[in-house]
Amino acid sequence: MSMPNARAYKKAAWIFLVIYLICILVPIAITVAWAFTDYWPWPSLFPLGFSTRGLAEIFNSYSPVGGILLQSIFIALAVSFLAVVIAALSARALVHHDFFGKELFRFTTILPFLIPVTVFAMGVQVAFIRMGLANTVVGVIIAHTIVALPYATVIITDVTAATGARLEEQARVLGADKLQTLAHVTVPSLLPGILSAASMSYILSFSQYFLTLLIGGGTVKTFAVVMFPFLASGDRTIASAYGLVFLGVTFIVFLLFESILKRLGMREHQSFFS
């Protein structure tokens, strides 16, 4: 009775796995194919003609894409840093402290979820123009941080609540002062959540188009901003080449995050800051 059942489950699991892989791998494969394709007319199943025009456009064009790429990475890293620091502090307040208006504060941390980016971008733009932050990198970083914060806060709040104050109490009675407790116990135990939140914030910032265009006013160029016209104009070779670079860069940054996690002692013998 149980054997055929188990077999059926296994089969179902395989089918889901294959569908999942198709959904992820096929679009990537098509992007890769398009990035090196010169010509791929309709009924033909495979591209006709190999070309490096796309990559050449990105790296040899008049607009220096390398600088833009670095600027995008810098903005995204700054956003993840800011979002994580603010989220970690908010999470601590929400989990470990009682204060007047706590529930309201909890609600405001997820408020940006509820307002469409297009709507709130207008408000932010008006405010930033007044403050002189419009068309600046700092302005873009702040605007992206607003979008990333709710995600980071939700993730880190969950981890903070799960970790609790138990280990901190223990560290204190074992002779750790507040700073030592933070460095040796609090941060390491929150690290998985911190890195998830950082990755999330990074990708939100790195792929942000509309908000960057509005706040940056075209002066602050990011990779997504430069890439978008090619997607819209329909030059698939160049658009796909951009897509490929986007994918590669994100992948490298995430690998970096992962290796930081390992280096900082979550999975290895070395302890944090020792």
Add this chain to the structure above:
Amino acid sequence: MSLALQHIRLDLNKKRILDDVSFNVGTGEFISLLGASGAGKSTTLKVIAGILAQDSGHIQLDGEVVDDIPAHRRKTSIVFQDVRLFPHMTIEENVAFPLKMQGVPRSDRLAQARKMLGLVHLGGMGLRRPDHVSGGQQQRVALARALAGKPQVLLLDEPFSGLDEDLRDEMRELVVELHKALGTTTILVTHDATEALMISNRIVYMRDGRVIQDATPTELYRNPKTQDVASCFGDCSILSANVVYGYFCTETLCLPATCEDGPATAVIRHDGVRVLNADVSDVASEPASFEVKSVTYHGNCYLVQLDIEGQTLVATSKTPIRTGAHVTIAIDQESVFVYPAERLC
């Protein structure tokens, strides 16, 4: 190091948790804080360690008031019931943690940690992760870690209660052994009265945030001050009746009482009540015979539940007795404790 608590009072969320708690612990002494859950025992430990600040009263270590000294500089250490090993460190790094905080160089502190692990019989396990050893071993690591920083006062917050019977005995022996070897002043929080009797020099019984009795194990067992102290050792019957002219009397049972006349409660230990004659007669002819409601086998004796006008008195018997039989009993004076009935409010 000697420790003194003076009139400690603490409210949390507008609820009084500790109410005028005072007691002393001499240098090298091993005392138990005994009481039901919610009595304020663990909170008392946290106040001693400085994790919680009392609202009033003072903590003294060696005669010096330490109220303003923060937790990390108090030279007190807690082993918590839920172990609390640091998951991102190996076992020896966990044990070396207090030394690391004191600035001991890495190789020295790891060497000391290994020595401590040897003391708790975990030599050679230092490089494992906390979640790769058993619950009993984790608790021993926590003990080694607490002792590694050479605390002047060791505070144990029910460190045995998460363990099963065998491990609990083993751990208890280890704690006694370490106390003998290191002589660290120790306070053990427990709700297990027998455990407290077994290992401490003195027992402080707490209830509702107050110290009810502070006595040696013998004194606490022989002269329990209140009904709950008397009954905390388990294996006892509790009867309600009135005390009249110095006797605690039900219709069929009369016991001498020291408390004043009025409604009262008697705590009678099982082993102080023996069945004398079984099956006197099936009709309750003699005034001092009681009907057997049920009998359970207890290994070294039979526990016989007797009917006392609807209440139950448990007696022991070396021989099996038939349910429904009538028996006469003998009661030891020193196993009976009579207290004025507590008013329920």
